[in-house]
Amino acid sequence: MQPGALVTEIQRFAVNDGPGFRTNVFLKGCPLSCRWCHNPETIAPYPEIYWKRRSCVQCGACLDACPRDAVNAPIHPVEAQKEESTYHKIFRERCDLCMKCVDACRYGALEIVGTELTVNEILDEVERDRPFYDNSGGGMTVSGGEPTAHPEFLAQLIEGARSRGIHICLDTNGYCQWDVLGPLVQSVDMVLYDLKHLDSARHAEMVGAGNELILENLAGILRAGKEIWLRQPIVPDYNDSWEYHVKAAEFLGQLPGRIQRIDLLPFHTWCEDKYSWLGLDWSLRAAEPMDPSMVEILAEAYQARGFAVTAGGSGFEDNAVRGGCRHAP
Ligand code: SF4
Numbered sequence: 030m031q032p033g034a035l036v037t038e039i040q041r042f043a044v045n046d047g048p049g050f051r052t053n054v055f056l057k058g059c060p061l062s063c064r065w066c067h068n069p070e071t072i073a074p075y076p077e078i079y080w081k082r083r084s085c086v087q088c089g090a091c092l093d094a095c096p097r098d099a100v101n102a103p104i105h106p107v108e109a110q111k112e113e114s115t116y117h118k119i120f121r122e123r124c125d126l127c128m129k130c131v132d133a134c135r136y137g138a139l140e141i142v143g144t145e146l147t148v149n150e151i152l153d154e155v156e157r158d159r160p161f162y163d164n165s166g167g168g169m170t171v172s173g174g175e176p177t178a179h180p181e182f183l184a185q186l187i188e189g190a191r192s193r194g195i196h197i198c199l200d201t202n203g204y205c206q207w208d209v210l211g212p213l214v215q216s217v218d219m220v221l222y223d224l225k226h227l228d229s230a231r232h233a234e235m236v237g238a239g240n241e242l243i244l245e246n247l248a249g250i251l252r253a254g255k256e257i258w259l260r261q262p263i264v265p266d267y268n269d270s271w272e273y274h275v276k277a278a279e280f281l282g283q284l285p286g287r288i289q290r291i292d293l294l295p296f297h298t299w300c301e302d303k304y305s306w307l308g309l310d311w312s313l314r315a316a317e318p319m320d321p322s323m324v325e326i327l328a329e330a331y332q333a334r335g336f337a338v339t340a341g342g343s344g345f346e347d348n349a350v351r352g353g354c355r356h357a358p
């Protein structure tokens with residue numbers, strides 16, 4: 030039997046995550062925890078449960094179904110709709126992910142996040158859009174979470190895609206030892222690579238780890254001559270100053286190889302509901318979304334050094350798009 034990996038979504042017809050039309054495969058599990066993460070459901074390496082507050086009619090069926098008393102009791106209907114309400118909090122320490130509550134809910138308010146799929150199951154889905162890849166130069170982008178957190182599965186997925194003649198793009202945060210990352214990079218057609226902050230302490234503060242390994246690996250990918258698009262989430266009061274980007278452009282210009290494209294991804298708050306559905310606090314909930322026009326200004330720091338730059342991965346004519354993370358919703 031083939032090994033599987035947890036997948037949160039297979040997203041068809043993506044146009045910002047590599048060339049042409051792409052099918053993005055989001056693997057669940059990430060060793061980092063970026064505070065602005067726009068896909069919080071991809072961080073934990075195990076299945077989770079969404080509770081969609083607005084769909085819940087508070088029938089209590091989930092409560093009755095739970096064998097571990099892990100679901101909060103319904104409370105006053107009006108109170109339950111408040112953002113700060115703990116109604117339907119799932120006590121994770123008691124929950125064994127049996128998913129009986131999800132089966133019991135007849136209103137679509139509970140949803141399992143993370144389905145185990147085999148390589149062939151994923152590739153069969155990816156192959157559905159082969160005609161679009163052929164016409165557009167597209168293919169499959171493996172994203173996450175962090176795909177290199179599943180190195181054996183990822184290697185098999187890449188090998189399977191190669192044998193089917195599918196263009197492969199690896200979307201990675203680079204937080205992976207080179208002896209694992211290097212061979213994976215060599216086996217794909219191109220890489221999407223995250224850069225969050227050049228200062229390691231600032232990086233650790235917002236991301237959960239320093240940046241040394243990530244910067245070393247960036248240089249390694251460039252030395253290997255692999256096509257690479259660099260993606261920088263731009264987060265207010267973190268890495269959104271002109272001075273920072275002048276320095277970043279200088280740093281990138283000195284690396285040993287050519288970066289084909291830089292995507293500047295303005296912070297947005299479209300993922301707010303996901304944090305709520307997972308029962309998580311989001312420390313940036315109150316942060317203002319970035320004005321995309323700010324990104325155009327920052328882009329000039331890179332353009333002055335000859336880099337090709339886009340906003341949100343789509344070019345400036347379409348800069349009110351996703352942004353904020355390499356795999357925004
Ligand atoms: S079963 Fe569904 S609709 Fe009923 S209380 Fe639970 S989540 Fe809400």
Ligand code: SF4
Pocket residue numbers: 094095096097098099100119123124125126127128129130131
């Ligand atoms: S998954 Fe199972 S244990 Fe967890 S809250 Fe639902 S019914 Fe209870």
